[in-house]
Amino acid sequence: MNAIEFLDKAIELNRLGEFINALNPQTSGALETANEYLVCLDYLYKKGDEESLDKLHEITRSNSPLYVLNLTYRPAKLALEGKLAEAKAVFEELERAYQTHENALTYDLQVYVKKFLRQGRMIDLAFKAQDHQAFEFEITTSKFSDHDYFVLASCNDIYFKRFGEGFLSSLGGETPCHIHLLNPESDFEDRVEQLSKTYPNLRITTEVVEHNATIYACRRFQLAGALMDHYGLPVWISDIDVVLSDQVKNADMSKSDLALFKVTKTINPLEIMHLSLSYVNQTERAKRFMDILGRYLTAFLASSPAYDESWGIDQLGYLTAETLSGAGVSDLHELCQAELADFQQNQSSSFEEKYDLRMEG
Structure with missing residues (x-):
């Protein structure tokens, strides 16, 4: 029994x-x-x-x-x-x-x-x-024209060197993409100049911060709302250590405030929102969601928490923002009748490699 x-x-x-x-x-x-x-x-x-x-x-x-x-x-x-x-x-x-x-x-x-x-x-x-100060960052990049969405990622430069070009290659030369690069190394401008020749719709902002892998992962969510306002477009927010498929281009997201792949076989709030890929529309509820999420993450990261005390805060932030904003977060499994693997594939299957790159600098 x-x-x-x-x-x-x-x-x-x-x-x-x-x-x-x-x-x-x-x-x-x-x-x-x-x-x-x-x-x-x-x-x-x-x-x-x-x-x-x-x-x-x-x-x-x-x-x-x-x-x-x-x-x-x-x-x-x-x-x-x-x-x-x-x-x-x-x-x-x-x-x-x-x-x-x-x-x-x-x-x-x-x-x-x-x-x-x-x-x-x-x-x-x-x-x-909701009462915490929003994350502030000056955005001066040139606008995208005649596009339905843009793709957003953030990472440290070591991670970008390893995975950036594979990620961009999967998007193709015309897909608008904004990458927020943390702690760029001395040669990054030369590398970005070369990449921009192949990817004319690549926009990059940079920031020097304390070494913290959680900041590298979360900054995209803190910036997403302001970048959506700047570009006037919905956004797909993605990990950068992946390649994206044409499902991103072809998915009909017009009826969703936000969408991601939910993990339903868990009771752990830190795991149910799978954030390797998420979509945010240009609706008022979605904008309020991203504002609350950004404030939540900014409040938490202000205390400079250690990696093992902060990893997963973005997942719980999504849960918090959904609760407080009234925005609906759709499950891409149901919305697109698809699995995460239909949208993106990992460039590396080694957790150890990715962990080491996050922690290196």
Whole structure:
């Protein structure tokens, strides 16, 4: 009998206490047990069995490891539903419970819970995002003419050297493209001059910042709204370590405020919005979305967070902006009846290579 079958039987017999007692996350298989428990919670949530979820929440108060795990699950779901105030309150309870029961958790479970505590701090910032100063950057590049959209990417120069030309080649010479280059090296002007001969619709802005891979990845989202106003066009925002297909040119995006590929098989707010490729239209709701997103990211990055404390902030920023702006974020799976691989392919399958290039400078 697997965990879900065991759970169903316990609910049928009104013996959820025995189900909890059978799970002992203080053994060597703690993380496996935790995952089984979270699968069961997800199962009940999808069934809409709020009564059993509430009972488990109360029963686990006497089982500190499972109670802490229960608190990781609940705010994640609340956040995904846009209930940020409720999620924030549960995260605060999680922080208190973790401080009380930390020693009862195995090391693996401590690492697991800390991941959710980080999300809590990010969600807390969402309440201040709308009041935070927007990111400001002077844009003087020449306009594009007679185009339906432009493509936007940002990266450090080391990353651009490795992936930039492959990315541009996939767009073709006429597709308008804006690349925001962080920490350019001394020879970048000569390289850009050569690239511009092949790609006349390439526009580049540069900026010198502290070395932070999260800034390199997030700057495109902070700049997107201002660049859309500058060019008067919708935008496809993309990673640069990919090649794009003609699906980008052919997709009918006229009815969407925003669109991206959503990851539906997760309860983690840091993972559900897949941002290697996203579309932003020239609607008022989309513009408000990008304004809130830009302010949120600017507020978070102002504290110069370390890489492992900040990677994924753009995904949670999208969730926050969707909640606060009222804009609809469409799923490209459904909108285009396509998969991410139909739109873009990685230039390198090596995570280690890309990680090293991000961290190098």
